[in-house]
Amino acid sequence: MPKQKPDFSSLEDLSRRLRIDSLVAIYHAGSGHPGGALSAADLIAYLCSEVLAWPARNEGAEGRQRFVLSKGHACPALYSAAAECGIIPHSLLLKFRKLGSPLQGHPHVLDTPWVETSTGSLGQGFSAAIGMALGLRYQQAGSRVYVMLGDGELQEGEVWEGAMCAGHYKLDNLCAILDHNKLQSDDFNENIMGLAPIRAKWEAFRWRVIEIDGHDFSSIHSAFVEASQTQAMPTMILANTIKGKGVSFMENSPLWHGSVKLRDDELQRGLRELNVSEQNLGRYLDGSIWQNGER
Amino acid sequence: MEASGKTASAESTGEPLLIGTSGDSLREAFGKTLVELAKTHRNFVVFDADIAGGTGTHHFRKAYPDRFFQFGIAEQNMMAAAGGFASTGVIPFVTTFAVFCLRAIEQVRVSIAYARRNVKIVASHPGLDTGPDGASAQATEDLAAFRAIPGMVVVSPADPLEIQQATEAILKYDGPVYMRSGRSKTKRILGADYRFELGKGRILRDGTDVTIVACGVEVARALDAAELLKSEGVSARIVNMSTLKPLDTDLLVRCAHETGCFVTAEDHNIHGGLGGAVAEALAQNRPCPMEMVGVRDTFGESGEPEELAEKYGLTGPYIAAAARRAVARRGGA
Numbered sequence: 001m002p003k004q005k006p007d008f009s010s011l012e013d014l015s016r017r018l019r020i021d022s023l024v025a026i027y028h029a030g031s032g033h034p035g036g037a038l039s040a041a042d043l044i045a046y047l048c049s050e051v052l053a054w055p056a057r058n059e060g061a062e063g064r065q066r067f068v069l070s071k072g073h074a075c076p077a078l079y080s081a082a083a084e085c086g087i088i089p090h091s092l093l094l095k096f097r098k099l100g101s102p103l104q105g106h107p108h109v110l111d112t113p114w115v116e117t118s119t120g121s122l123g124q125g126f127s128a129a130i131g132m133a134l135g136l137r138y139q140q141a142g143s144r145v146y147v148m149l150g151d152g153e154l155q156e157g158e159v160w161e162g163a164m165c166a167g168h169y170k171l172d173n174l175c176a177i178l179d180h181n182k183l184q185s186d187d188f189n190e191n192i193m194g195l196a197p198i199r200a201k202w203e204a205f206r207w208r209v210i211e212i213d214g215h216d217f218s219s220i221h222s223a224f225v226e227a228s229q230t231q232a233m234p235t236m237i238l239a240n241t242i243k244g245k246g247v248s249f250m251e252n253s254p255l256w257h258g259s260v261k262l263r264d265d266e267l268q269r270g271l272r273e274l275n276v277s278e279q280n281l282g283r284y285l286d287g288s289i290w291q292n293g294e295r
Numbered sequence: 296m297e298a299s300g301k302t303a304s305a306e307s308t309g310e311p312l313l314i315g316t317s318g319d320s321l322r323e324a325f326g327k328t329l330v331e332l333a334k335t336h337r338n339f340v341v342f343d344a345d346i347a348g349g350t351g352t353h354h355f356r357k358a359y360p361d362r363f364f365q366f367g368i369a370e371q372n373m374m375a376a377a378g379g380f381a382s383t384g385v386i387p388f389v390t391t392f393a394v395f396c397l398r399a400i401e402q403v404r405v406s407i408a409y410a411r412r413n414v415k416i417v418a419s420h421p422g423l424d425t426g427p428d429g430a431s432a433q434a435t436e437d438l439a440a441f442r443a444i445p446g447m448v449v450v451s452p453a454d455p456l457e458i459q460q461a462t463e464a465i466l467k468y469d470g471p472v473y474m475r476s477g478r479s480k481t482k483r484i485l486g487a488d489y490r491f492e493l494g495k496g497r498i499l500r501d502g503t504d505v506t507i508v509a510c511g512v513e514v515a516r517a518l519d520a521a522e523l524l525k526s527e528g529v530s531a532r533i534v535n536m537s538t539l540k541p542l543d544t545d546l547l548v549r550c551a552h553e554t555g556c557f558v559t560a561e562d563h564n565i566h567g568g569l570g571g572a573v574a575e576a577l578a579q580n581r582p583c584p585m586e587m588v589g590v591r592d593t594f595g596e597s598g599e600p601e602e603l604a605e606k607y608g609l610t611g612p613y614i615a616a617a618a619r620r621a622v623a624r625r626g627g628a
Contacts, residue, residue, distance in 0.1 A: 116382065121401060126375075127376045128378050131376030161371055
């Protein structure tokens with residue numbers, strides 16, 4: 001259940017910081033997927049702050065809400081949320097995708113228990129979340145399970161096996177969020193394998209569908225409250241988003257979906273658009289901003 | 296594929312008898328064992344993909360409907376959901392045919408093994424023992440595939456007593472397990488004093504000239520082979536290697552010292568299964584002549600299990616012939 005009356009301006013600032021942190025982590029890694037991390041940043045900021053209530057309740061706490069990032073390639077945003085909420089130090093973001101680091105290229109539950117399950121193979125996080133929701137309900141635990149999917153992920157047959165299962169079992173402790181940024185690895189969804197009509201598909205599988213602007217915190221909040229009150233069916237929050245949101249040259253471009261190496265000038269341009277001050281740009285580039293405990 | 300929970304009483308009620316579901320098969324023994332274990336172990340549930348009548352779990356569905364989860368004909372979702380379910384602290388026994396475990400092997404890899412979930416996968420219809428359903432249903436690759444997944448324990452019991460003990464053992468083991476049951480009626484080959492131990496092979500019959508290492512339905516056939524060899528003056532040691540991973544390498548090395556040559560026998564492709572496992576262990580520890588009995592890199596076909604075993608060279612006489620070759624290569628009995 002989301003907290004009451006979130007402070008939307010502080011959420012705006014949190015998601016701006018998730019975008020900064022994500023780009024910096026990808027820059028230092030030399031690879032990673034910026035587009036889907038940026039499109040999901042507002043939703044992940046809301047989830048981690050308002051729904052999961054990080055850092056107060058995480059890592060195996062009884063009764064915690066669970067969130068699975070089934071589109072595991074967007075993990076820079078989730079790792080950044082963990083840093084911003086105090087679960088991991090910011091300096092760890094500089095080790096993203098590095099040998100020996102707990103911040104794997106796709107989330108791994110044995111390294112970072114707060115990701116709830118290992119993802120990166122599309123479709124699986126969704127099914128794992130269904131299993132969690134079934135298991136929690138079987139044990140009469142009140143916790144809810146949230147799972148975020150990408151739109152390209154809907155092309156996996158497993159997703160529809162899971163959609164059928166959750167609808168059949170009327171899993172009202174399950175809430176899926178679709179980061180519908182219209183783009184996947186090589187091109188727009190519609191050019192790769194058309195998904196429309198998405199809403200009608202989920203409704204046909206016995207889901208409640210709430211369609212929102214995935215960058216508007218007021219709409220996001222209303223949708224999560226409504227989802228938590230829905231009974232006898234699972235909820236899909238169909239969030240319309242913009243791939244690469246917040247960095248103009250990445251927006252709506254498939255070039256920034258895949259694992260990319262960010263150049264110095266690209267990072268600087270992106271960070272400027274995210275209101276990073278000129279004097280801090282160099283400190284993000286060399287990583288020193290996070291090495292002495294500062295942001 | 297049709298599931299039925301009524302099979303056990305089919306003969307007495309005059310209902311149609313489902314082929315293969317009424318006998319003392321490994322799958323039936325497994326299903327009945329789950330019911331017994333459930334009385335004292337409240338920490339597990341059973342997942343099914345619409346073949347409870349074929350996997351033996353119809354017994355459990357009838358006895359414990361609240362602990363039985365139907366996933367429909369959708370194995371990928373079932374496997375990954377098992378990983379998620381296990382993360383809430385309850386152990387799923389995931390049951391389907393071995394071929395459909397292969398269908399969902401990437402879900403097993405990421406959502407069960409990589410996440411190290413306490414999930415027990417129990418697969419019926421392994422190998423040519425599957426019989427008349429034909430090659431599409433005969434998994435002759437599962438042992439190799441699951442053995443290659445890091446951290447996965449792989450078990451293939453030989454008779455109803457052993458699968459009863461093995462089911463309890465894997466329930467008590469904390470980690471992911473793949474276990475074969477079996478479709479056809481099996482001979483009771485193990486004595487009442489037999490004790491299954493995860494990770495240990497067992498010498499069922501001692502011998503000095505050759506060691507025959509077998510698993511599953513091939514253990515009974517290996518014992519047949521030992522009788523044939525005895526009449527020719529060849530003393531064969533029979534090892535029931537019901538845990539393929541982790542492999543009992545110490546036992547194999549001891550047998551290598553004591554008999555000097557080996558035969559492996561499995562209802563599985565000769566590549567990557569029991570034969571592969573034993574060859575890996577011997578090559579690294581004490582190389583010696585070894586012959587492999589198994590399906591020779593081909594698909595099966597429809598037929599009764601014994602007919603298929605004969606056509607594809609899995610019966611006692613073929614194992615005995617392989618033993619003679621191994622002994623000859625080593626330098627005589």
